[in-house]
Amino acid sequence: MDECVREYGGLVWRLAKKHLDHAPGEVEDAVQDVFLELWLSAGRFDPSKGREASFVATIAHRRLIDRQREITTRRKHHRKAAALDHAPRLSDDIRGVSTEDQVRLAVAFNGLPEAERDALWMSVYRGLSHREIGLATELPIGTVKSRLRRAMIRLTEILAKPSAGMKGEAS
Amino acid sequence: MNETPSNKLARLAELAADESLGQISVEDRAELEVLREELGETGQSDALGELITGFDAANDGAEEMPADVAARLIARGRAVVGASSGSSGVPLPFDPPRSSVGWKAALVAAVVVAAVSVTVAVITVSNRTRATEAWNAERQTLLAKVESNQSLLAEARGATEQLRLALAEAEDLTETQRAQILATRERELEFAQQLADATSTIDALNTTIAMYEQPIPSEVLAVNRQKLLDVPNTVQIAWAPFDVEGGPAEQRSVTGDVVWNDEMEEGYLRFVGLEPNDPNVEQYQVWVVDRRGMEQKVSGGVFDVNAKGEIIVPIDPSLDVSRVSLFAITIEEPGGTVVPDLRRRVVYAPVEG
Numbered sequence: 432m433d434e435c436v437r438e439y440g441g442l443v444w445r446l447a448k449k450h451l452d453h454a455p456g457e458v459e460d461a462v463q464d465v466f467l468e469l470w471l472s473a474g475r476f477d478p479s480k481g482r483e484a485s486f487v488a489t490i491a492h493r494r495l496i497d498r499q500r501e502i503t504t505r506r507k508h509h510r511k512a513a514a515l516d517h518a519p520r521l522s523d524d525i526r527g528v529s530t531e532d533q534v535r536l537a538v539a540f541n542g543l544p545e546a547e548r549d550a551l552w553m554s555v556y557r558g559l560s561h562r563e564i565g566l567a568t569e570l571p572i573g574t575v576k577s578r579l580r581r582a583m584i585r586l587t588e589i590l591a592k593p594s595a596g597m598k599g600e601a602s
Numbered sequence: 603m604n605e606t607p608s609n610k611l612a613r614l615a616e617l618a619a620d621e622s623l624g625q626i627s628v629e630d631r632a633e634l635e636v637l638r639e640e641l642g643e644t645g646q647s648d649a650l651g652e653l654i655t656g657f658d659a660a661n662d663g664a665e666e667m668p669a670d671v672a673a674r675l676i677a678r679g680r681a682v683v684g685a686s687s688g689s690s691g692v693p694l695p696f697d698p699p700r701s702s703v704g705w706k707a708a709l710v711a712a713v714v715v716a717a718v719s720v721t722v723a724v725i726t727v728s729n730r731t732r733a734t735e736a737w738n739a740e741r742q743t744l745l746a747k748v749e750s751n752q753s754l755l756a757e758a759r760g761a762t763e764q765l766r767l768a769l770a771e772a773e774d775l776t777e778t779q780r781a782q783i784l785a786t787r788e789r790e791l792e793f794a795q796q797l798a799d800a801t802s803t804i805d806a807l808n809t810t811i812a813m814y815e816q817p818i819p820s821e822v823l824a825v826n827r828q829k830l831l832d833v834p835n836t837v838q839i840a841w842a843p844f845d846v847e848g849g850p851a852e853q854r855s856v857t858g859d860v861v862w863n864d865e866m867e868e869g870y871l872r873f874v875g876l877e878p879n880d881p882n883v884e885q886y887q888v889w890v891v892d893r894r895g896m897e898q899k900v901s902g903g904v905f906d907v908n909a910k911g912e913i914i915v916p917i918d919p920s921l922d923v924s925r926v927s928l929f930a931i932t933i934e935e936p937g938g939t940v941v942p943d944l945r946r947r948v949v950y951a952p953v954e955g
Contacts (some may be wrong), residue, residue, distance in 0.1 A: 432676060432679050432680065436672050436679075437672075440666065440667035440672055441665070442655070443667070445658060445665055446654070448665070459671055463675055463678055467678075467679065470679055481648030481652070481828070482651070484651070484655045485651025485652050485654075486648075486649075486651060488654035488655050488658070489648075489650075489654070491654075492624060492650065492651075492654055496624035497803075497806070501799070509650055519660040521659075522659060522660060533655075536649060536652045536653065537656055537875065554625075554655060555623065555657070556654060556658070560625075568852075576620075576625070579623055579625075581621060583650075584615045584616065584619050587615065587619065587649045588615075588647045589649070589803070590648055
Protein backbone atom coordinates (compact mmCIF):
# COMPACT_ATOMS: atom_id res chain seq x y z
CA MET A 432 0.00 0.00 0.00
CA ASP A 433 2.75 2.43 1.01
CA GLU A 434 4.84 1.44 -1.96
CA CYS A 435 1.90 2.00 -4.28
CA VAL A 436 1.48 5.55 -2.94
CA ARG A 437 5.21 6.21 -3.20
CA GLU A 438 5.36 4.92 -6.76
CA TYR A 439 2.18 6.42 -8.22
CA GLY A 440 1.22 9.15 -5.76
CA GLY A 441 2.90 11.81 -7.89
CA LEU A 442 1.23 10.69 -11.12
CA VAL A 443 -2.27 10.53 -9.60
CA TRP A 444 -1.76 13.79 -7.72
CA ARG A 445 -0.68 15.64 -10.89
CA LEU A 446 -3.56 14.18 -12.91
CA ALA A 447 -6.08 15.12 -10.23
CA LYS A 448 -4.76 18.68 -10.06
CA LYS A 449 -5.10 19.02 -13.84
CA HIS A 450 -8.55 17.49 -14.03
CA LEU A 451 -9.89 19.43 -11.08
CA ASP A 452 -8.13 22.76 -11.59
CA HIS A 453 -11.52 24.44 -11.15
CA ALA A 454 -12.19 22.71 -7.82
CA PRO A 455 -8.91 22.48 -5.86
CA GLY A 456 -10.79 21.52 -2.70
CA GLU A 457 -11.77 18.24 -4.34
CA VAL A 458 -8.27 17.11 -5.29
CA GLU A 459 -7.36 15.21 -2.13
CA ASP A 460 -10.72 13.48 -1.97
CA ALA A 461 -10.46 12.49 -5.61
CA VAL A 462 -6.95 11.10 -5.08
CA GLN A 463 -8.29 8.98 -2.20
CA ASP A 464 -11.05 7.68 -4.48
CA VAL A 465 -8.53 6.71 -7.11
CA PHE A 466 -6.27 4.83 -4.71
CA LEU A 467 -9.19 3.12 -3.05
CA GLU A 468 -10.29 1.79 -6.40
CA LEU A 469 -6.71 0.80 -7.23
CA TRP A 470 -6.38 -1.18 -4.00
CA LEU A 471 -9.74 -2.83 -4.44
CA SER A 472 -9.14 -3.67 -8.09
CA ALA A 473 -5.45 -4.57 -7.91
CA GLY A 474 -6.45 -8.16 -8.68
CA ARG A 475 -7.72 -7.10 -12.10
CA PHE A 476 -4.29 -5.91 -13.21
CA ASP A 477 -2.89 -8.20 -15.89
CA PRO A 478 0.81 -7.58 -16.59
CA SER A 479 0.50 -9.24 -20.01
CA LYS A 480 -1.89 -6.48 -21.13
CA GLY A 481 0.18 -3.47 -20.22
CA ARG A 482 2.35 -1.69 -17.74
CA GLU A 483 1.31 -1.07 -14.16
CA ALA A 484 1.74 2.70 -14.54
CA SER A 485 -0.57 2.64 -17.52
CA PHE A 486 -3.18 0.65 -15.57
CA VAL A 487 -2.99 3.22 -12.77
CA ALA A 488 -3.30 6.12 -15.22
CA THR A 489 -6.36 4.57 -16.88
CA ILE A 490 -8.19 4.04 -13.59
CA ALA A 491 -7.24 7.52 -12.39
CA HIS A 492 -8.51 9.10 -15.60
CA ARG A 493 -11.86 7.31 -15.39
CA ARG A 494 -12.37 8.17 -11.73
CA LEU A 495 -11.43 11.80 -12.27
CA ILE A 496 -13.85 12.16 -15.17
CA ASP A 497 -16.60 10.73 -12.92
CA ARG A 498 -15.66 13.18 -10.22
CA GLN A 499 -15.75 16.12 -12.64
CA ARG A 500 -19.21 15.14 -13.85
CA GLU A 501 -20.38 14.89 -10.31
CA ILE A 502 -19.07 18.37 -9.53
CA THR A 503 -20.64 19.80 -12.67
CA THR A 504 -24.04 18.15 -12.44
CA ARG A 505 -24.63 18.06 -8.72
CA ARG A 506 -22.95 21.22 -7.58
CA LYS A 507 -23.48 23.22 -10.76
CA HIS A 508 -19.83 24.13 -10.61
CA HIS A 509 -18.54 24.63 -14.12
CA ARG A 510 -14.96 25.06 -15.18
CA LYS A 511 -14.07 28.45 -16.55
CA ALA A 512 -13.65 28.45 -20.32
CA ALA A 513 -10.28 26.89 -21.04
CA ALA A 514 -7.84 28.41 -23.48
CA LEU A 515 -6.47 26.45 -26.41
CA ASP A 516 -3.55 24.44 -25.18
CA HIS A 517 -1.01 22.78 -27.44
CA ALA A 518 0.17 19.25 -26.73
CA PRO A 519 3.82 18.58 -26.03
CA ARG A 520 5.74 16.11 -28.17
CA LEU A 521 6.17 12.77 -26.52
CA SER A 522 9.63 11.51 -25.85
CA ASP A 523 10.29 8.11 -27.37
CA ASP A 524 12.96 7.52 -24.77
CA ILE A 525 11.16 8.28 -21.55
CA ARG A 526 13.72 8.54 -18.75
CA GLY A 527 15.95 6.23 -20.70
CA VAL A 528 13.80 3.17 -20.10
CA SER A 529 10.94 3.11 -22.55
CA THR A 530 9.13 -0.09 -23.40
CA GLU A 531 8.52 -0.89 -27.03
CA ASP A 532 4.87 0.08 -26.58
CA GLN A 533 5.83 3.48 -25.23
CA VAL A 534 8.16 4.10 -28.14
CA ARG A 535 5.58 3.03 -30.73
CA LEU A 536 2.91 5.11 -29.09
CA ALA A 537 5.15 8.19 -28.87
CA VAL A 538 6.14 7.93 -32.54
CA ALA A 539 2.53 7.45 -33.61
CA PHE A 540 1.32 10.31 -31.43
CA ASN A 541 3.98 12.72 -32.67
CA GLY A 542 2.95 11.79 -36.23
CA LEU A 543 -0.72 12.72 -35.73
CA PRO A 544 -2.06 16.00 -37.15
CA GLU A 545 -1.55 18.84 -34.67
CA ALA A 546 -5.29 19.35 -34.14
CA GLU A 547 -5.71 15.71 -33.09
CA ARG A 548 -2.71 15.86 -30.78
CA ASP A 549 -4.05 18.98 -29.09
CA ALA A 550 -7.51 17.45 -28.68
CA LEU A 551 -6.06 14.33 -27.06
CA TRP A 552 -3.87 16.37 -24.73
CA MET A 553 -6.77 18.53 -23.59
CA SER A 554 -9.07 15.54 -23.22
CA VAL A 555 -6.94 12.92 -21.50
CA TYR A 556 -4.40 14.93 -19.56
CA ARG A 557 -6.27 18.10 -18.71
CA GLY A 558 -9.62 16.35 -18.50
CA LEU A 559 -11.59 18.85 -20.63
CA SER A 560 -14.96 17.68 -21.94
CA HIS A 561 -15.88 17.72 -25.63
CA ARG A 562 -17.82 20.89 -25.00
CA GLU A 563 -14.88 22.60 -23.30
CA ILE A 564 -12.47 21.57 -26.04
CA GLY A 565 -15.00 22.83 -28.59
CA LEU A 566 -15.08 26.22 -26.87
CA ALA A 567 -11.29 26.40 -26.61
CA THR A 568 -10.74 25.45 -30.25
CA GLU A 569 -13.85 27.21 -31.59
CA LEU A 570 -14.98 23.99 -33.24
CA PRO A 571 -18.34 22.18 -33.16
CA ILE A 572 -18.58 19.37 -30.61
CA GLY A 573 -19.07 16.85 -33.43
CA THR A 574 -15.70 17.78 -34.92
CA VAL A 575 -13.95 17.50 -31.57
CA LYS A 576 -15.50 14.11 -31.00
CA SER A 577 -14.55 12.74 -34.42
CA ARG A 578 -10.98 14.02 -34.06
CA LEU A 579 -10.58 12.37 -30.71
CA ARG A 580 -12.08 9.16 -31.98
CA ARG A 581 -9.86 9.09 -35.05
CA ALA A 582 -6.72 9.74 -33.04
CA MET A 583 -7.62 7.19 -30.37
CA ILE A 584 -8.41 4.51 -32.97
CA ARG A 585 -5.05 5.17 -34.62
CA LEU A 586 -3.15 4.80 -31.34
CA THR A 587 -5.12 1.69 -30.37
CA GLU A 588 -4.24 0.08 -33.69
CA ILE A 589 -0.57 0.90 -33.24
CA LEU A 590 -0.48 -0.81 -29.86
CA ALA A 591 -2.55 -3.77 -31.04
CA LYS A 592 0.06 -4.76 -33.63
CA PRO A 593 2.16 -7.71 -32.52
CA SER A 594 5.34 -6.54 -30.90
CA ALA A 595 8.76 -7.62 -32.12
CA GLY A 596 11.09 -7.74 -29.16
CA MET A 597 11.41 -5.24 -26.37
CA LYS A 598 13.76 -2.33 -26.39
CA GLY A 599 13.96 -2.23 -22.64
CA GLU A 600 11.54 -3.02 -19.88
CA ALA A 601 10.43 -0.37 -17.45
CA SER A 602 9.88 -1.81 -14.04
CA MET B 603 -27.91 0.25 -42.04
CA ASN B 604 -25.67 -2.06 -44.03
CA GLU B 605 -23.81 -4.02 -41.36
CA THR B 606 -20.97 -5.97 -42.92
CA PRO B 607 -18.39 -7.40 -40.50
CA SER B 608 -15.85 -4.72 -41.42
CA ASN B 609 -18.43 -2.02 -40.79
CA LYS B 610 -19.08 -3.58 -37.43
CA LEU B 611 -15.38 -3.72 -36.63
CA ALA B 612 -15.02 -0.06 -37.50
CA ARG B 613 -18.01 0.77 -35.32
CA LEU B 614 -16.55 -1.30 -32.49
CA ALA B 615 -13.28 0.64 -32.78
CA GLU B 616 -15.17 3.96 -32.66
CA LEU B 617 -17.19 3.04 -29.61
CA ALA B 618 -14.19 1.53 -27.83
CA ALA B 619 -12.32 4.80 -28.47
CA ASP B 620 -15.20 6.78 -26.94
CA GLU B 621 -15.28 4.42 -24.00
CA SER B 622 -11.59 4.67 -23.25
CA LEU B 623 -11.81 8.46 -23.44
CA GLY B 624 -14.56 8.30 -20.84
CA GLN B 625 -17.05 9.89 -23.25
CA ILE B 626 -19.65 7.30 -24.10
CA SER B 627 -23.43 7.57 -23.90
CA VAL B 628 -25.67 4.93 -22.41
CA GLU B 629 -27.01 3.91 -25.82
CA ASP B 630 -23.53 3.66 -27.29
CA ARG B 631 -22.35 1.59 -24.37
CA ALA B 632 -25.18 -0.87 -24.94
CA GLU B 633 -24.29 -1.05 -28.63
CA LEU B 634 -20.63 -1.60 -27.72
CA GLU B 635 -21.49 -4.52 -25.45
CA VAL B 636 -23.54 -6.15 -28.24
CA LEU B 637 -20.70 -5.72 -30.74
CA ARG B 638 -18.14 -7.14 -28.30
CA GLU B 639 -20.33 -10.14 -27.71
CA GLU B 640 -20.93 -10.66 -31.41
CA LEU B 641 -17.40 -10.09 -32.71
CA GLY B 642 -15.55 -11.62 -29.80
CA GLU B 643 -13.24 -8.62 -29.76
CA THR B 644 -12.92 -6.03 -27.09
CA GLY B 645 -11.36 -3.16 -29.01
CA GLN B 646 -9.60 -2.33 -25.75
CA SER B 647 -5.94 -1.50 -25.54
CA ASP B 648 -3.45 0.11 -23.26
CA ALA B 649 -3.20 3.20 -25.49
CA LEU B 650 -4.98 5.55 -23.09
CA GLY B 651 -2.80 4.69 -20.10
CA GLU B 652 0.37 4.87 -22.16
CA LEU B 653 -0.69 8.20 -23.56
CA ILE B 654 -1.39 9.66 -20.12
CA THR B 655 1.91 8.46 -18.65
CA GLY B 656 3.66 9.80 -21.75
CA PHE B 657 2.02 13.20 -21.30
CA ASP B 658 2.90 13.14 -17.64
CA ALA B 659 6.56 12.53 -18.41
CA ALA B 660 6.56 15.18 -21.13
CA ASN B 661 4.84 17.72 -18.94
CA ASP B 662 5.72 18.65 -15.39
CA GLY B 663 6.96 15.50 -13.76
CA ALA B 664 8.26 17.42 -10.77
CA GLU B 665 5.31 18.01 -8.45
CA GLU B 666 4.94 15.15 -6.00
CA MET B 667 2.05 14.37 -3.68
CA PRO B 668 2.51 16.35 -0.44
CA ALA B 669 3.62 14.19 2.50
CA ASP B 670 0.58 15.01 4.65
CA VAL B 671 -1.79 14.02 1.84
CA ALA B 672 0.11 10.75 1.42
CA ALA B 673 -0.07 10.03 5.16
CA ARG B 674 -3.83 10.60 5.25
CA LEU B 675 -4.24 8.50 2.12
CA ILE B 676 -2.40 5.55 3.62
CA ALA B 677 -4.32 5.85 6.89
CA ARG B 678 -7.63 5.79 5.05
CA GLY B 679 -6.49 2.95 2.82
CA ARG B 680 -5.67 0.87 5.87
CA ALA B 681 -8.97 1.63 7.49
CA VAL B 682 -11.01 0.66 4.45
CA VAL B 683 -8.97 -1.87 2.54
CA GLY B 684 -6.91 -3.20 5.40
CA ALA B 685 -4.34 -5.83 4.70
CA SER B 686 -6.11 -7.38 1.73
CA SER B 687 -3.74 -5.72 -0.71
CA GLY B 688 -0.68 -6.95 1.14
CA SER B 689 1.96 -5.17 3.10
CA SER B 690 5.09 -4.01 1.40
CA GLY B 691 7.23 -3.44 4.45
CA VAL B 692 8.29 -0.08 3.04
CA PRO B 693 8.62 2.62 5.73
CA LEU B 694 5.67 4.97 6.04
CA PRO B 695 6.08 8.51 4.73
CA PHE B 696 5.95 9.75 8.29
CA ASP B 697 7.91 9.17 11.46
CA PRO B 698 7.58 5.64 12.80
CA PRO B 699 8.59 5.75 16.51
CA ARG B 700 6.04 4.37 18.96
CA SER B 701 4.78 6.08 22.01
CA SER B 702 4.91 4.27 25.30
CA VAL B 703 2.44 4.28 28.12
CA GLY B 704 3.17 4.88 31.76
CA TRP B 705 1.26 1.91 33.05
CA LYS B 706 1.34 2.72 36.72
CA ALA B 707 0.28 6.33 36.24
CA ALA B 708 -2.50 5.21 33.96
CA LEU B 709 -3.82 2.72 36.45
CA VAL B 710 -3.84 5.28 39.24
CA ALA B 711 -5.76 7.73 37.06
CA ALA B 712 -8.13 4.93 36.11
CA VAL B 713 -9.35 4.36 39.62
CA VAL B 714 -10.54 7.97 39.76
CA VAL B 715 -12.24 7.76 36.38
CA ALA B 716 -13.83 4.41 37.15
CA ALA B 717 -15.33 5.76 40.33
CA VAL B 718 -17.37 8.37 38.44
CA SER B 719 -18.12 6.26 35.36
CA VAL B 720 -21.31 4.96 36.94
CA THR B 721 -23.13 7.84 35.25
CA VAL B 722 -22.09 6.83 31.74
CA ALA B 723 -24.87 7.30 29.17
CA VAL B 724 -24.81 5.92 25.68
CA ILE B 725 -25.90 6.13 22.13
CA THR B 726 -26.59 2.62 20.95
CA VAL B 727 -26.97 2.99 17.21
CA SER B 728 -23.54 2.61 15.70
CA ASN B 729 -22.35 5.32 13.38
CA ARG B 730 -21.49 2.72 10.86
CA THR B 731 -25.11 1.62 10.64
CA ARG B 732 -26.18 5.22 10.32
CA ALA B 733 -23.74 5.82 7.47
CA THR B 734 -25.00 2.76 5.63
CA GLU B 735 -28.58 3.92 6.11
CA ALA B 736 -27.69 7.32 4.68
CA TRP B 737 -26.10 5.73 1.65
CA ASN B 738 -29.09 3.49 1.14
CA ALA B 739 -31.33 6.54 1.24
CA GLU B 740 -29.13 8.24 -1.33
CA ARG B 741 -29.30 5.14 -3.49
CA GLN B 742 -33.12 5.24 -3.38
CA THR B 743 -33.09 8.90 -4.41
CA LEU B 744 -30.79 8.14 -7.31
CA LEU B 745 -32.88 5.18 -8.42
CA ALA B 746 -35.90 7.49 -8.54
CA LYS B 747 -33.86 9.98 -10.54
CA VAL B 748 -32.81 7.27 -12.99
CA GLU B 749 -36.44 6.31 -13.46
CA SER B 750 -37.50 9.88 -14.12
CA ASN B 751 -34.57 10.40 -16.50
CA GLN B 752 -35.55 7.25 -18.35
CA SER B 753 -39.05 8.54 -18.94
CA LEU B 754 -37.77 11.99 -20.00
CA LEU B 755 -35.41 10.26 -22.41
CA ALA B 756 -38.22 8.15 -23.84
CA GLU B 757 -40.31 11.29 -24.25
CA ALA B 758 -37.51 13.13 -26.04
CA ARG B 759 -36.94 10.15 -28.31
CA GLY B 760 -40.64 10.01 -29.10
CA ALA B 761 -40.58 13.70 -30.05
CA THR B 762 -37.58 13.18 -32.33
CA GLU B 763 -39.22 10.20 -33.95
CA GLN B 764 -42.46 12.09 -34.61
CA LEU B 765 -40.54 14.90 -36.25
CA ARG B 766 -38.65 12.42 -38.38
CA LEU B 767 -41.87 10.79 -39.54
CA ALA B 768 -43.46 14.11 -40.32
CA LEU B 769 -40.43 15.25 -42.23
CA ALA B 770 -39.96 12.03 -44.16
CA GLU B 771 -42.75 13.20 -46.49
CA ALA B 772 -41.49 16.76 -46.90
CA GLU B 773 -39.05 17.13 -49.77
CA ASP B 774 -36.86 19.86 -48.37
CA LEU B 775 -36.27 20.73 -44.77
CA THR B 776 -36.66 24.31 -43.74
CA GLU B 777 -34.10 25.85 -41.41
CA THR B 778 -36.66 25.85 -38.60
CA GLN B 779 -37.30 22.15 -39.06
CA ARG B 780 -33.62 21.38 -39.02
CA ALA B 781 -33.24 23.41 -35.88
CA GLN B 782 -36.12 21.55 -34.28
CA ILE B 783 -34.57 18.19 -35.04
CA LEU B 784 -31.24 19.32 -33.70
CA ALA B 785 -32.80 20.70 -30.55
CA THR B 786 -34.72 17.53 -29.75
CA ARG B 787 -31.66 15.44 -30.50
CA GLU B 788 -29.65 17.63 -28.17
CA ARG B 789 -32.18 17.15 -25.38
CA GLU B 790 -32.13 13.43 -25.99
CA LEU B 791 -28.36 13.36 -25.57
CA GLU B 792 -28.51 15.50 -22.48
CA PHE B 793 -30.98 13.14 -20.80
CA ALA B 794 -28.94 10.14 -21.84
CA GLN B 795 -25.85 11.72 -20.25
CA GLN B 796 -27.69 12.48 -17.02
CA LEU B 797 -28.90 8.92 -16.96
CA ALA B 798 -25.35 7.63 -17.38
CA ASP B 799 -24.09 9.88 -14.59
CA ALA B 800 -26.79 8.79 -12.16
CA THR B 801 -26.22 5.14 -13.02
CA SER B 802 -22.50 5.33 -12.43
CA THR B 803 -23.01 7.13 -9.11
CA ILE B 804 -25.34 4.30 -8.07
CA ASP B 805 -22.69 1.74 -8.99
CA ALA B 806 -20.13 3.55 -6.86
CA LEU B 807 -22.56 3.76 -3.95
CA ASN B 808 -23.41 0.08 -4.21
CA THR B 809 -19.71 -0.75 -4.00
CA THR B 810 -19.26 1.47 -0.95
CA ILE B 811 -22.31 0.01 0.78
CA ALA B 812 -21.21 -3.56 0.06
CA MET B 813 -17.77 -2.76 1.43
CA TYR B 814 -19.18 -1.44 4.71
CA GLU B 815 -21.77 -4.17 5.13
CA GLN B 816 -19.26 -6.97 4.88
CA PRO B 817 -17.86 -8.23 8.15
CA ILE B 818 -14.11 -7.69 8.29
CA PRO B 819 -12.15 -10.97 8.46
CA SER B 820 -10.30 -11.45 11.74
CA GLU B 821 -6.89 -11.86 10.08
CA VAL B 822 -7.36 -8.46 8.40
CA LEU B 823 -8.25 -6.93 11.77
CA ALA B 824 -5.15 -8.45 13.33
CA VAL B 825 -2.88 -6.99 10.66
CA ASN B 826 -4.57 -3.58 10.79
CA ARG B 827 -4.22 -3.51 14.55
CA GLN B 828 -0.53 -4.28 14.20
CA LYS B 829 -0.13 -1.50 11.63
CA LEU B 830 -1.91 1.01 13.83
CA LEU B 831 0.64 0.22 16.55
CA ASP B 832 3.37 1.55 14.26
CA VAL B 833 1.67 4.93 13.86
CA PRO B 834 2.98 7.73 16.12
CA ASN B 835 0.84 8.55 19.18
CA THR B 836 -0.97 5.23 19.12
CA VAL B 837 -1.46 3.94 22.65
CA GLN B 838 -1.75 0.38 23.87
CA ILE B 839 -3.49 -0.21 27.19
CA ALA B 840 -4.03 -3.54 28.93
CA TRP B 841 -7.51 -4.46 30.17
CA ALA B 842 -8.05 -4.60 33.89
CA PRO B 843 -11.00 -6.22 35.69
CA PHE B 844 -13.72 -3.57 36.03
CA ASP B 845 -14.00 -3.71 39.83
CA VAL B 846 -15.70 -0.98 41.79
CA GLU B 847 -15.90 -0.58 45.52
CA GLY B 848 -18.04 -3.36 46.91
CA GLY B 849 -18.31 -5.32 43.65
CA PRO B 850 -15.83 -7.36 41.67
CA ALA B 851 -16.06 -7.56 37.86
CA GLU B 852 -18.21 -10.35 36.45
CA GLN B 853 -15.31 -11.97 34.59
CA ARG B 854 -11.90 -11.77 36.18
CA SER B 855 -9.63 -13.76 33.86
CA VAL B 856 -9.99 -11.64 30.71
CA THR B 857 -6.76 -10.26 29.28
CA GLY B 858 -5.90 -8.32 26.13
CA ASP B 859 -5.60 -4.64 25.31
CA VAL B 860 -6.92 -1.57 23.56
CA VAL B 861 -4.93 -0.08 20.69
CA TRP B 862 -6.14 3.45 19.99
CA ASN B 863 -5.04 6.50 18.06
CA ASP B 864 -6.73 9.79 19.02
CA GLU B 865 -5.90 11.68 15.82
CA MET B 866 -7.11 8.94 13.53
CA GLU B 867 -10.02 8.03 15.81
CA GLU B 868 -9.25 4.45 15.02
CA GLY B 869 -8.71 1.57 17.38
CA TYR B 870 -9.00 -2.13 18.11
CA LEU B 871 -10.05 -4.03 21.19
CA ARG B 872 -8.33 -7.38 21.71
CA PHE B 873 -9.68 -9.87 24.23
CA VAL B 874 -8.43 -13.23 25.38
CA GLY B 875 -10.76 -15.34 27.49
CA LEU B 876 -14.07 -13.47 27.18
CA GLU B 877 -16.94 -15.87 27.84
CA PRO B 878 -19.06 -16.67 24.76
CA ASN B 879 -22.49 -14.99 24.93
CA ASP B 880 -25.91 -15.87 23.55
CA PRO B 881 -26.84 -12.81 21.44
CA ASN B 882 -30.53 -13.46 22.12
CA VAL B 883 -29.98 -13.08 25.82
CA GLU B 884 -27.15 -10.59 26.24
CA GLN B 885 -24.41 -8.76 24.34
CA TYR B 886 -21.12 -7.13 25.20
CA GLN B 887 -21.20 -3.35 24.92
CA VAL B 888 -18.26 -0.98 24.41
CA TRP B 889 -18.14 2.39 26.20
CA VAL B 890 -15.89 5.26 25.22
CA VAL B 891 -15.46 8.23 27.52
CA ASP B 892 -13.53 11.28 26.37
CA ARG B 893 -11.52 13.80 28.31
CA ARG B 894 -13.92 16.71 27.93
CA GLY B 895 -15.85 15.22 30.80
CA MET B 896 -18.45 12.69 31.68
CA GLU B 897 -21.08 14.24 29.40
CA GLN B 898 -18.95 13.25 26.42
CA LYS B 899 -19.26 9.51 26.30
CA VAL B 900 -20.65 7.24 23.68
CA SER B 901 -21.39 3.62 23.09
CA GLY B 902 -18.83 2.03 20.83
CA GLY B 903 -21.48 -0.49 19.77
CA VAL B 904 -22.22 -4.06 20.79
CA PHE B 905 -20.44 -7.26 19.88
CA ASP B 906 -20.69 -11.01 20.41
CA VAL B 907 -18.20 -13.69 21.34
CA ASN B 908 -18.91 -17.11 19.88
CA ALA B 909 -15.89 -19.01 21.12
CA LYS B 910 -13.42 -18.55 23.93
CA GLY B 911 -10.02 -17.54 22.60
CA GLU B 912 -8.57 -14.35 21.14
CA ILE B 913 -10.93 -11.94 19.38
CA ILE B 914 -10.36 -8.48 17.93
CA VAL B 915 -13.17 -5.94 17.73
CA PRO B 916 -12.68 -2.75 15.68
CA ILE B 917 -13.83 0.47 17.32
CA ASP B 918 -16.22 2.34 15.08
CA PRO B 919 -13.86 4.72 13.20
CA SER B 920 -16.50 7.44 12.87
CA LEU B 921 -17.16 7.79 16.58
CA ASP B 922 -17.36 11.45 17.47
CA VAL B 923 -14.96 11.52 20.38
CA SER B 924 -11.98 13.72 20.99
CA ARG B 925 -9.17 12.40 23.18
CA VAL B 926 -10.39 9.23 24.84
CA SER B 927 -9.82 8.80 28.56
CA LEU B 928 -11.41 5.42 29.17
CA PHE B 929 -12.67 2.30 27.44
CA ALA B 930 -14.93 -0.11 29.27
CA ILE B 931 -16.89 -3.27 28.50
CA THR B 932 -20.15 -4.27 30.12
CA ILE B 933 -22.75 -6.96 29.51
CA GLU B 934 -26.14 -5.59 28.49
CA GLU B 935 -29.43 -6.72 27.00
CA PRO B 936 -29.39 -7.54 23.25
CA GLY B 937 -28.84 -4.40 21.18
CA GLY B 938 -27.20 -2.60 24.08
CA THR B 939 -28.65 -0.05 26.43
CA VAL B 940 -28.98 3.71 26.63
CA VAL B 941 -28.43 4.17 30.35
CA PRO B 942 -26.31 1.38 31.80
CA ASP B 943 -26.45 0.63 35.49
CA LEU B 944 -22.97 -0.92 35.29
CA ARG B 945 -24.29 -3.90 37.19
CA ARG B 946 -22.47 -6.37 34.93
CA ARG B 947 -19.00 -4.97 34.47
CA VAL B 948 -16.26 -6.89 32.67
CA VAL B 949 -13.06 -4.94 31.94
CA TYR B 950 -11.87 -1.38 31.47
CA ALA B 951 -8.76 0.34 30.13
CA PRO B 952 -7.79 3.88 31.14
CA VAL B 953 -5.82 5.98 28.66
CA GLU B 954 -2.94 7.92 30.20
CA GLY B 955 -4.17 11.44 30.98
